[in-house]
Amino acid sequence: MTVKFSITVNGKPVEGETEDRTLLVQYLREDMRLTGTHVGCDTSQCGCCTVHIDGKPVKSCTILCAQVDGCEITTIEGLAKDGELHPMQNAFRENHALQCGFCTPGMVMSAIGIVDRHKDESLDEKTVRHELEGNICRCTGYHNIVKAILAASVTMNKNA
Amino acid sequence: MYEFTYQKASSLDEAKEAYGASDEAKYMSGGMTLLPTLKQRLARPSHVIDLGGVNDMSGVVIENDKVTILARTPHAQVASNIELQRVLPALAKLAGGIGDPMVRNRGTIGGSTANSDPAADYPASIVGLGATVHTDRRQISGDDFFLDLFETALEEGEIITKVTYPIPDRAGYMKFPNPASRYCIVGVMVSQRGTTVRVGVTGAGACAFRVPEMEEKLACEFSPNAVADIKVPAEDLNEDIHASAEYRAHLVTVMAKRAVAEAIS
Numbered sequence A: 001m002t003v004k005f006s007i008t009v010n011g012k013p014v015e016g017e018t019e020d021r022t023l024l025v026q027y028l029r030e031d032m033r034l035t036g037t038h039v040g041c042d043t044s045q046c047g048c049c050t051v052h053i054d055g056k057p058v059k060s061c062t063i064l065c066a067q068v069d070g071c072e073i074t075t076i077e078g079l080a081k082d083g084e085l086h087p088m089q090n091a092f093r094e095n096h097a098l099q100c101g102f103c104t105p106g107m108v109m110s111a112i113g114i115v116d117r118h119k120d121e122s123l124d125e126k127t128v129r130h131e132l133e134g135n136i137c138r139c140t141g142y143h144n145i146v147k148a149i150l151a152a153s154v155t156m157n158k159n160a
Numbered sequence B: 001m002y003e004f005t006y007q008k009a010s011s012l013d014e015a016k017e018a019y020g021a022s023d024e025a026k027y028m029s030g031g032m033t034l035l036p037t038l039k040q041r042l043a044r045p046s047h048v049i050d051l052g053g054v055n056d057m058s059g060v061v062i063e064n065d066k067v068t069i070l071a072r073t074p075h076a077q078v079a080s081n082i083e084l085q086r087v088l089p090a091l092a093k094l095a096g097g098i099g100d101p102m103v104r105n106r107g108t109i110g111g112s113t114a115n116s117d118p119a120a121d122y123p124a125s126i127v128g129l130g131a132t133v134h135t136d137r138r139q140i141s142g143d144d145f146f147l148d149l150f151e152t153a154l155e156e157g158e159i160i161t162k163v164t165y166p167i168p169d170r171a172g173y174m175k176f177p178n179p180a181s182r183y184c185i186v187g188v189m190v191s192q193r194g195t196t197v198r199v200g201v202t203g204a205g206a207c208a209f210r211v212p213e214m215e216e217k218l219a220c221e222f223s224p225n226a227v228a229d230i231k232v233p234a235e236d237l238n239e240d241i242h243a244s245a246e247y248r249a250h251l252v253t254v255m256a257k258r259a260v261a262e263a264i265s
């Protein structure tokens, strides 16, 4: 069986049709060729596949395409505007928050969620570390990722 | 995943009708348990019926003496509800400690309750706060809801619509999480409402259970010391690579002490 759906991906409307069992991440990567969203574990643990659905971080390996009919999806490819990196992407670059880069797209999407959830307060290291629970990095030891998120929270809140 | 037919129901009636019309249907709420199960090919439903399109199934309502959480309310919404943080902080804390932020954005109380995972958090609250589980056909007392490993009092095709909690005078929740998954190795919800004390344990046994001996002692003296010497028997407790039954029995006492300390703080 197949299902039809209409979604918005990075601001562009998409009318699609796929198998009932197709996962969102599969559709993004295989049909739309948006391969910035990674699959690290496929068991809902690692967070590499994190995208935003209606502004909230979700693991795209654990949601069906059929479920997101009518939703707005943002992937890592949708963050930079007019050739300018998103402040979170910039902070990752400036703070050397990646090594192999495999976890990075999911980390960045998740990190923006952390800053969004704590708009009205200043973010501390403990909160960032706790809220990164759903993202696994095998290279960095997290230290610089945490630094980058704290740095970006300052610039993002200034711009808001 | 094996193939299945996906249906998004727009009302409870539609969901039940779709369920009745298929050989082996599964309801889906947040999908945070169902989809990983399907991906591992541990289940092979013919139909997946998504409750995500049913209106009025999500929200936290606080009245004088009770809290109602509709079945499709995601954990994140329970955790961040400011009024709930005021009237029943232990429950907001419990929801905020489930999995990770992405899981909390999708996973729901209805799915967690229906699933009766031995390591899930919500069952401790249902037993430890004396909640009532409401379904499309009846109300089930929290004490009668969890029967065994992944087994509940729900009948074929029955849908949880909401969970109601009486607001206690004080309550505390403490869990010892598995460091990788954040599921409970042991979690304990302790509450006091008038002269009634409840101790609800998850993670330790096949499903959530109460500890009457601790409840009696706490009813006389609501302090961590009152439960310090009470140990649940290790027989029948869960044992896996993360913790032995003996260790889980020990953790029940430790978590109960800490939960009481939190309740009185």
Ligand SMILES: Cc1cc2nc3c(=O)[nH]c(=O)nc-3n(C[C@H](O)[C@H](O)[C@H](O)COP(=O)(O)OP(=O)(O)OC[C@H]3O[C@@H](n4cnc5c(N)ncnc54)[C@H](O)[C@@H]3O)c2cc1C
Pocket: A044, A045, B026, B027, B028, B029, B030, B031, B032, B033, B034, B035, B036, B051, B071, B097, B098, B099, B100, B103, B106, B107, B108, B109, B110, B111, B112, B114, B115, B117, B119, B120, B121, B122, B158, B159, B160, B161, B181, B182, B183, B184
């Ligand atoms: C990485 C990860 C970490 C997690 N960590 C934790 C944790 O620390 N603690 C914890 O408690 N949980 C944890 N979970 C599980 C999570 O809380 C799930 O959200 C929850 O167990 C199931 O809720 P759901 O809404 O996703 O249900 P679904 O997966 O949609 O459904 C689960 C089951 O319930 C049935 N069902 C769903 N809704 C209803 C309803 N309204 N009426 C009747 N039956 C229904 C379905 O048919 C299915 O059998 C974790 C999950 C993941 C992926």
Ligand code: FES
Pocket: A038, A039, A040, A041, A042, A043, A044, A045, A046, A047, A048, A049, A050, A059, A060, A061, A062
């Ligand atoms: S690929 Fe989705 S959580 Fe790892």
Ligand code: FES
Pocket: A097, A098, A099, A100, A101, A102, A103, A104, A136, A137, A138, A139, A140
């Ligand atoms: S940078 Fe390699 S996994 Fe994170």
